Amino acid sequence: MEQDVNYLAKLQDYYADNSVLPPYSTVMMLLGFKSKSAVAALVARLKLAGFLESTPEKRLKPGKRFFERPIFDSVRAGFPSPAGDVRHDTLSIDEYLVNQPSSTVLVNVKGDSMIDAGIMPGDTVVVEKRNMANIGDMVIAIVDNEFTLKTLGRDKGAFVLIPANKAYPVIRPKGDLEIFGIVVGQFRKYK
16 A cells, blocks of 8 residues: 555654564554554555564564665756656665675774775775785775775785875885775765
């Protein structure tokens, strides 16, 4: 039903505020339903669509599609294009950026050594923890017992860490160079 999209949005907002989905009685009040049977019917539809699931204790929890966000038609960064409200698909950010949840971490970026690669101070990078990387991979490395975010390179047969800001020198490790992980994505929040 068309209205289910609005009901789901209210449940998503509730979850964002409370980190838990409400019990049926609260769903009834939140959505303005007159009976718990209307809530049960909505929950059944949202479960069938993959937006909700139940825990073993019969509480509601987010389903696989709960965190999907609609992708609208593209927008030009140059000249304006005709406005449209046409959805093409949905996307779960976690599914899009995280291939292996057990080995994926988020790292907050400090410093500006990667700004020419589009990574700004305050950004968050998505890192797959691995101890191997290819030349050209953007990595989180441990060099001389310190973490750094750089591009892995090779110079004169030795590994180097290359910044994306001309104000910073290439790092030529004096001791050990360990790869913590490979950057697979990034995001930032605008205020």
